[in-house]
Amino acid sequence: MDPHWLVAGGISREYGILLIQNGGDQKAAQIFTGMLENAETRENGIRSLALLDTYHGHFASTQKRFDECLTILQDQIAPLSKARVHLWLAIVADGQGDLRTEQRELDNSFDNFGDLGPKVIFGAWLGGQYLRAGALDKAQKIESVIAPLTDAKNAKQRGYLQLLQGDNALARGDVDKAISLFSLSNTENNTGFTVEALASAYQKAGKTDQVIAWYEKFLDIQNQSIGWEPQQLWLADHVTLAADYLAKSDHEKAKQTLAASSNCGRTPTPTYRY
Secondary structure, three states: OOHHHHHOHHHHHHHHHHHHHOOOHHHHHHHHHHHHHOOOOHHHHHHHHHHHHHHOOOHHHHHHHHHHHHHHHOOOOOHHHHHHHHHHHHHHHHHOOOHHHHHHHHHHHHOOHHHOOOHHHHHHHHHHHHHHOOOHHHHHHHHHHHHHHOOOOOHHHHHHHHHHHHHHHHHOOOHHHHHHHHHHHHHHOOOHHHHHHHHHHHHHHOOHHHHHHHHHHHHOOHHHOOOOOOHHHHHHHHHHHHHHHHHOOOHHHHHHHHHHHHHHOOOOOOOOOO
16 A cells, blocks of 8 residues: 555565565565665665575575675664674574584674673573584573573563573483473463474484474474574474484375475575584
8 A cells, every 4th residue: 555664664574574484585575675775774674685595595695695784783773683693694604514603603692792682582592593503501601691680470581581491401411301491481482493492302302203293383383483583493494304204204294395395495404403
């Protein structure tokens, strides 16, 4: 009804992500590109294009776009936006198997942690990625920082703290505790992160039937994965689920899952937890 809103702030990003979820990648790219003409929406548009590049595995262009985001943000008071860009650069480095860059970008993301507003939520995201980079000590440090900051009356904050506690428990090899914490987190604050975490924990426990059930749930919730930090896990877990189907000799479902992943873009090699 009013095309102006297609390039206005968060609405355009949400609309573009919805288009991607329904296979309209080219239209989404047009929407995001239209945001570049306005100085107020340019960084948001570049970041959205970077996420779309990441979705398709175009990591070289992704890095250039995120670097441009940081250039735009350097003169702004936007600690959370800067931290999220550095986190995404770490996720991209993870996809490239570049552990040194991943750890450096995670440290950059943590540098101004004290200035962030949503410390508990972002801390859980950052801690989980530190664990994927093999830095258990830093993930535990973040848990110790956000635990006393968690509002006991806030279900979302409780859920994210439990998510990071579960991640740390799983990294220490305490699978039963991890599953219990992930289950609590999923009840308190169901997200793509919590569903994927339960699938990964059951994977480590060797309970293939439950693994498959939770990965199927995860891949079925694009709206809780595409366009934000769980996105690359969602893509990679198509491969993981296909391998689990093969372990059950279900070759047809494995084939279908891999075929579905090819329709999503370029599926990255899965990063197995810890």
